[in-house]
Amino acid sequence: DGGITQSPKYLFRKEGQNVTLSCEQNLNHDAMYWYRQDPGQGLRLIYYSQIVNDFQKGDIAEGYSVSREKKESFPLTVTSAQKNPTAFYLCASSTPRLGNTEAFFGQGTRLTVV
């Protein structure tokens, strides 16, 4: 089945370590996104990519980095510069069609930094 897969579902890291979250899609979508969600809050955009080898900062990009070497993959690295990395991270993908740009989301990765 087509879809968007995030792994792992739960991730624990020690403070000061970089960690990379995986996001893969087989929907042939051009655009991919990373969001962060804190308890009881809405989603905030970290980075997004419209095409391979191109990406833009969202509203809260500081302390994060991404790459888009393949259309199917958009990994997010949470660096040690991110002051409060513990959160729920969501990846999404979409492709523009006239009148509809529905986005599909993965099931998320819950990152806990201790």
Place this chain on the structure above:
Amino acid sequence: DAKTTQPPSMDCAEGRAANLPCNHSTISGNEYVYWYRQIHSQGPQYIIHGLKNNETNEMASLIITEDRKSSTLTLPHATLRDTAVYYCIVRPRMDSSYKLIFGSGTRLLVRP
């Protein structure tokens, strides 16, 4: 991006209609209204979208006012599984930046 305003929480009885309002008074002519929902600890799920006509699918109905400044999402027969946070979003018809900006949404509680 146009902003949306939603009540923070609502509740309804199981089997009854759930009507979720959204204000988007600054919406422009080329912007669509999208609705997503997020069940606890899962990724958001697309529900429905519309431009100016009322829309219906197997999940819900969307009514957009004639001036397009507000809309209402209706779940005709709410079930316990509809308990979730519902997000109303506006975005351009052909958004070259592809961004989806989420607000805080409405937390819907369906009571037994």
